[in-house]
Amino acid sequence: MNRQDLHERAGQLRQQQREFPCRVLVCCSSPCLAAGAGEVRAALEAEASRHAGVTIEVIATGCLGPCSRGPLVTVQRPGDDDAIYERVSPELARSILAGHLGQTPSAEHRLPADFPFLQRQTRIVLENCGRIDPENLDHYLAADGYAGLARALTDFTPEEVCEAVVQSGLRGRGGGGYPTGLKWQLLRKAAGTRKFVVANGDEGDPGAYMDRALMESDPHRIIEGMTIAGYATGASQGYVYVRGEYPLAAKRMQKAIRDAERAGLLGMRVLDSPFAFRIDVRLGAGAFVCGEETALLASIMGRRGQPVPRPPYPAEHGLWGEPTVINNVETFGNIPAILRNGPQQLAALGSGKSRGTKIFALCGEVVENGLIEVPMGMTLREIVYDIGGGLPGGTAFKAAQTGGPSGGCIPAQHLDAAMDYESLQELGSIMGSGGLIIMSEKTCMVDVARFFMDFCVDESCGKCSPCRAGTVQMYRFLDRISNGSASERGLARLEETCQLLKETSLCGLGATAPNPVLSTLRYFRDEYLAHIREHRCPAGVCRMTEVPVTHLADELMHRIAAGRLDGEAF
Amino acid sequence: MLFTGLGAFKMEATSVPPDSAAVHADDPRRKVLEQALKRCQYRPDALIEVLHVAQETYGFLGDELLAYIAARLKLPESQVFSVATFYHAFKLRPKGEHTCIVCTGTACYVKGAGDIVRHLESAYGIQAGQTTVDGRLSLGTARCLGTCSLAPLLMVDSTVLGKETVAGVAEHVEAVLTGSHGKGESPA
Numbered sequence: 150m151n152r153q154d155l156h157e158r159a160g161q162l163r164q165q166q167r168e169f170p171c172r173v174l175v176c177c178s179s180p181c182l183a184a185g186a187g188e189v190r191a192a193l194e195a196e197a198s199r200h201a202g203v204t205i206e207v208i209a210t211g212c213l214g215p216c217s218r219g220p221l222v223t224v225q226r227p228g229d230d231d232a233i234y235e236r237v238s239p240e241l242a243r244s245i246l247a248g249h250l251g252q253t254p255s256a257e258h259r260l261p262a263d264f265p266f267l268q269r270q271t272r273i274v275l276e277n278c279g280r281i282d283p284e285n286l287d288h289y290l291a292a293d294g295y296a297g298l299a300r301a302l303t304d305f306t307p308e309e310v311c312e313a314v315v316q317s318g319l320r321g322r323g324g325g326g327y328p329t330g331l332k333w334q335l336l337r338k339a340a341g342t343r344k345f346v347v348a349n350g351d352e353g354d355p356g357a358y359m360d361r362a363l364m365e366s367d368p369h370r371i372i373e374g375m376t377i378a379g380y381a382t383g384a385s386q387g388y389v390y391v392r393g394e395y396p397l398a399a400k401r402m403q404k405a406i407r408d409a410e411r412a413g414l415l416g417m418r419v420l421d422s423p424f425a426f427r428i429d430v431r432l433g434a435g436a437f438v439c440g441e442e443t444a445l446l447a448s449i450m451g452r453r454g455q456p457v458p459r460p461p462y463p464a465e466h467g468l469w470g471e472p473t474v475i476n477n478v479e480t481f482g483n484i485p486a487i488l489r490n491g492p493q494q495l496a497a498l499g500s501g502k503s504r505g506t507k508i509f510a511l512c513g514e515v516v517e518n519g520l521i522e523v524p525m526g527m528t529l530r531e532i533v534y535d536i537g538g539g540l541p542g543g544t545a546f547k548a549a550q551t552g553g554p555s556g557g558c559i560p561a562q563h564l565d566a567a568m569d570y571e572s573l574q575e576l577g578s579i580m581g582s583g584g585l586i587i588m589s590e591k592t593c594m595v596d597v598a599r600f601f602m603d604f605c606v607d608e609s610c611g612k613c614s615p616c617r618a619g620t621v622q623m624y625r626f627l628d629r630i631s632n633g634s635a636s637e638r639g640l641a642r643l644e645e646t647c648q649l650l651k652e653t654s655l656c657g658l659g660a661t662a663p664n665p666v667l668s669t670l671r672y673f674r675d676e677y678l679a680h681i682r683e684h685r686c687p688a689g690v691c692r693m694t695e696v697p698v699t700h701l702a703d704e705l706m707h708r709i710a711a712g713r714l715d716g717e718a719f
Numbered sequence: 720m721l722f723t724g725l726g727a728f729k730m731e732a733t734s735v736p737p738d739s740a741a742v743h744a745d746d747p748r749r750k751v752l753e754q755a756l757k758r759c760q761y762r763p764d765a766l767i768e769v770l771h772v773a774q775e776t777y778g779f780l781g782d783e784l785l786a787y788i789a790a791r792l793k794l795p796e797s798q799v800f801s802v803a804t805f806y807h808a809f810k811l812r813p814k815g816e817h818t819c820i821v822c823t824g825t826a827c828y829v830k831g832a833g834d835i836v837r838h839l840e841s842a843y844g845i846q847a848g849q850t851t852v853d854g855r856l857s858l859g860t861a862r863c864l865g866t867c868s869l870a871p872l873l874m875v876d877s878t879v880l881g882k883e884t885v886a887g888v889a890e891h892v893e894a895v896l897t898g899s900h901g902k903g904e905s906p907a
Contacts, residue, residue, distance in 0.1 A: 184869070355826075356824050394865065433808075449764070451765060451802070512826040512867035512868055513825070513867075518870075584825065586829060
């Protein structure tokens with residue numbers, strides 16, 4: 150297949166799709182499947198085959214976004230706006246289809262056309278999610294898929310592709326925020342006969358699932374992005390590292406790679422050009438530290454996922470000692486749009502040095518849970534209240550947690566902060582991979598810090614002692630605060646340990662492990678002090694069953710006295 | 720050859736039925752494993768893939784199985800063992816008949832997954848990560864199953880239960896344990 154064939158094929162497929170009087174898209178991502186999308190799909194397929202005269206296409210798509218309202222069904226009819234239905238049951242699905250065929254679309258369970266959750270988003274990376282069948286290459290081609298790759302291969306030199314990515318202002322979406330174009334140029338200039346492109350889909354942050362959604366809903370987009378990266382950097386082999394907990398994502402990526410190879414979009418002659426590129430899927434096995442780039446490379450090579458000191462950076466010394474570029478899955482998701490629509494589209498969105506859009510997984514104590522893609526720099530207030538519909542039952546917003554165990558909390562006084570790399574860093578948090586967890590007054594911040602530290606204790610790989618021993622120490626301090634046995638001196642030691650970990654850890658996991666503690670200490674110190682000085686948990690979460698060592702004697706006397714007075718011992 | 724000198728780890732293996740993951744030439748499971756080995760051309764860097772397949776077919780990674788994989792991939796046994804113990808996904812002991820995995824990601828945690836875990840732990844007298852003495856139930860926790868919009872959620876065998884309560888979970892787990900009593904005895 151060459152560029153001309155690709156273009157013609159896309160046109161034909163679009164024409165075919167327009168000829169269907171009715172297309173029904175059923176969201177079959179994990180949240181919707183858990184809510185019963187499988188039965189809905191079966192009911193719709195049975196119903197569609199009963200209508201002999203009209204051809205109805207029933208498509209199982211990836212994630213549409215408003216996951217808490219699943220199962221979601223979209224009805225597309227030529228010349229009509231898409232109708233999206235929420236919480237669809239098999240019976241309702243049948244009546245929806247009957248209604249649309251009988252020209253009287255049902256309004257029951259239909260999402261309003263101006264539903265802010267969808268309207269306020271700018272979907273570039275997620276444009277196909279929930280609109281196409283992820284296991285069908287034709288659907289991606291019909292949505293102008295691989296047009297970016299075709300343009301890169303025919304109209305651009307590799308240098309120009311790097312330059313276009315630089316111009317778009319795209320920065321790493323995994324959290325670090327390193328300019329992607331510069332990274333590619335480094336690899337392009339690196340000396341080496343074999344070079345590698347790696348997509349980091351090891352999304353270990355609890356509360357983030359944008360990479361899973363992207364790989365499951367639009368796998369060809371990642372392949373296209375990686376192939377363009379391969380062309381731009383001179384690499385001939387790519388690896389997608391998929392988190393072990395996401396077997397479906399790995400399966401879909403594998404199928405997509407096979408389909409692309411068969412269609413001549415990957416392999417020895419990509420789109421009939423002399424450029425050759427192969428992609429393999431590597432499955433992780435449940436280690437958070439593998440999100441760190443050197444650990445990830447070790448894991449791809451079948452070793453223990455332990456980081457090694459940098460420099461040398463992977464751009465010089467990566468997989469098997471050869472130059473390697475590692476980008477997040479979402480970063481690759483941006484690339485096809487940059488090449489297809491030009492770098493200006495991305496550069497026009499966002500604020501300051503953060504250009505383009507970012508996908509967030511909005512969840513926790515918020516009405517609308519789900520995946521959203523918004524321009525960088527949108528304020529937290531807009532995200533929580535306009536898109537997310539506020540907190541359930543009108544409870545007060547307490548904090549938003551970004552960046553998972555490497556990030557921090559943003560308190561209510563900073564609701565108007567812009568969500569971009571720099572502003573979040575100033576607030577003591579990080580962009581991270583995009584988990585955004587909303588917490589209400591019911592959440593105790595000490596307990597949150599303890600929760601994340603527990604995570605880091607589990608996930609520390611054990612290679613360097615600051616992280617291996619420090620996280621355990623910090624967990625003990627935090628546990629003591631939340632069970633009531635901490636003293637103020639302990640709090641000072643906790644802060645010291647935080648600093649120590651930050652400065653001396655080998656990799657990002659250890660260096661950022663203190664962030665949740667530091668940021669909750671920064672904004673919610675009074676809560677820590679209430680635990681220590683007043684021996685109470687303001688949110689009523691911590692049990693506070695112990696007493697500080699220094700008070701043990703007093704406590705004992707109290708208990709003896711109480712026992713004597715009441716005639717019963719404690 | 721087993722891991723001589725690693726007495727502590729051998730003890731772990733002796734508590735399991737000795738043959739459940741042994742590698743026999745006429746075992747159909749070995750064929751699956753061989754296919755996987757062949758597919759990755761016996762390359763040592765495919766170790767993690769092979770371990771995944773081995774665990775899927777045998778249920779867990781026993782000593783003999785690890786030694787076999789090491790021999791086939793021409794890797795030292797120590798390296799295979801170190802990789803198998805490093806990653807959380809690999810289990811060196813057999814799982815219970817039913818598994819219940821409670822997601823303890825941030826969103827689930829904020830919505831009370833901790834209470835669910837505590838309840839299940841006390842109800843079945845095991846800690847998360849353990850299997851009941853009769854081998855009926857393995858209780859585990861996961862760091863985010865990536866379906867945060869349904870928080871708090873858990874997986875009982877392969878069913879995902881979303882937006883759960885402590886009472887609802889207790890009921891469901893009990894139903895699974897009692898309801899499939901006869902089913903569990905027939906070979907899968």
